Amino acid sequence: MKQEGLNRTIVAIAVPAFAALISEPLMLAADTAIVGHLGRGELAALGASSTVLSTIIGLCIFLAYSSTAAVARQQGAGNRSAAMSSAMGAIWLAAVLGVVLAIIIHLTAGATANAFSSSEEVRNFTESYLGIAAWSIPAALVVMATTGALRGVLDLRTPLIVMISANITNVLITLLLVFGLTMGLKGAATGLVLAQWFAAIWLLFVVRKHVRGAGVRSAPNITTIAAAISDGFALLVRTATLRAVLLIATWLASNLGDAALAAHQIVMTIVLMSSFALDAIAIAGQTLIGRSLGAGDVTETRIITRTLMRWGSIGGLTMGLAIGISCTLIPIAFSRDELVQSTTTPALIVVAVAMPLSGLVYILDGVLIGAGDSRFLAWAGLVTLIAYLPMAAWVHLTDATFVALWIAYGLFMAVRLVTLWLRQQNDDWLIVGARVR
Numbered sequence: 001m002k003q004e005g006l007n008r009t010i011v012a013i014a015v016p017a018f019a020a021l022i023s024e025p026l027m028l029a030a031d032t033a034i035v036g037h038l039g040r041g042e043l044a045a046l047g048a049s050s051t052v053l054s055t056i057i058g059l060c061i062f063l064a065y066s067s068t069a070a071v072a073r074q075q076g077a078g079n080r081s082a083a084m085s086s087a088m089g090a091i092w093l094a095a096v097l098g099v100v101l102a103i104i105i106h107l108t109a110g111a112t113a114n115a116f117s118s119s120e121e122v123r124n125f126t127e128s129y130l131g132i133a134a135w136s137i138p139a140a141l142v143v144m145a146t147t148g149a150l151r152g153v154l155d156l157r158t159p160l161i162v163m164i165s166a167n168i169t170n171v172l173i174t175l176l177l178v179f180g181l182t183m184g185l186k187g188a189a190t191g192l193v194l195a196q197w198f199a200a201i202w203l204l205f206v207v208r209k210h211v212r213g214a215g216v217r218s219a220p221n222i223t224t225i226a227a228a229i230s231d232g233f234a235l236l237v238r239t240a241t242l243r244a245v246l247l248i249a250t251w252l253a254s255n256l257g258d259a260a261l262a263a264h265q266i267v268m269t270i271v272l273m274s275s276f277a278l279d280a281i282a283i284a285g286q287t288l289i290g291r292s293l294g295a296g297d298v299t300e301t302r303i304i305t306r307t308l309m310r311w312g313s314i315g316g317l318t319m320g321l322a323i324g325i326s327c328t329l330i331p332i333a334f335s336r337d338e339l340v341q342s343t344t345t346p347a348l349i350v351v352a353v354a355m356p357l358s359g360l361v362y363i364l365d366g367v368l369i370g371a372g373d374s375r376f377l378a379w380a381g382l383v384t385l386i387a388y389l390p391m392a393a394w395v396h397l398t399d400a401t402f403v404a405l406w407i408a409y410g411l412f413m414a415v416r417l418v419t420l421w422l423r424q425q426n427d428d429w430l431i432v433g434a435r436v437r
Helices: 003-036 040-059 062-076 080-107 109-116 120-152 157-180 185-213 222-254 258-294 298-325 330-334 338-370 374-397 402-424
Strands: none
Touching (some): 003 258, 040 258, 062 080, 062 120, 062 222, 080 120, 109 222, 222 374, 258 402, 338 374
């Protein structure tokens, strides 16, 4: 593929992927803006609750990533029925896992609130929100698996339309429930549940058409579900290490008081929005790398990798500049509390400086996921988590400020970049064929 054609293909994948991905953090941003006008306690509770939910759901991102890589590799090898069988295995795994996790979170909402709340008021709000929002988890996991399958067959348009529609639905329902029916924070949780199930059901109907067209049964199949578990386990470990860092950061913020925890929610929202934007380019990497290796073309794989790295560098720099320029305006949009605003701004500056590194990290991560190099990513995740722990301990033991917490996060991203950069320099990850050994 010529460079110009490759760039067009990346754009064709990344733009709709970006729009679909950004709708998830925008849903959180909308909830944050709405809840932020209820009060500091409600916003802090949303921060604690959202971190718990996003950690659980984020741990299951392997459902999307492994599905995209497996489907794309099988498509590249010309085996459509195997591609759709892989997709159905991931979807059924998502459904079962989602129900189990929802029950656990619902039953342990009180204990979770105790662990992550900065005051009694926040604890009560957090328990109430988690008890309801837990039932959005099965839908969110099904959305991941179905979206990953559709990306593997280069259908980026459907997830885009579905997620935009779900986002609009979430805002309208949440506004109605929170202010119209005066349900407060419970209304925000209910709106999230309804919007997620709306998206999940829609995507299931679309994937079902692809499955039928390939002559594959949509009923549960133990073999394909087991294959989905096998393919995703290493990615689960990799994701667990990343989420552990975010979870530790939230715990550290909760020890700094309500204002710091509320500010942490705002910064996390911006970081998640930025990461999903950069991940859109990484998704292009997952899809294109999976297809090129499935077709046995190592030379094309190297060309795609170099091109994607340039895109990641530019994307990270652009996001960093945008955050840096608007670092004093962002806090005002999310909170009327002056202490929360003044606490948020310095942390956003740190995030802006680290963003160019993040751009390369997300791209290289996507390339290796597309190549099926999940075992390396799992070990690399453990290494970077171990490197982060002393920095987190320093923040906690020295009573460092809120901004120090985010400096530690920036250093964590730098360590990730080193591990991924060194890996892509050799050829160990370049495995060709329909399946990864």
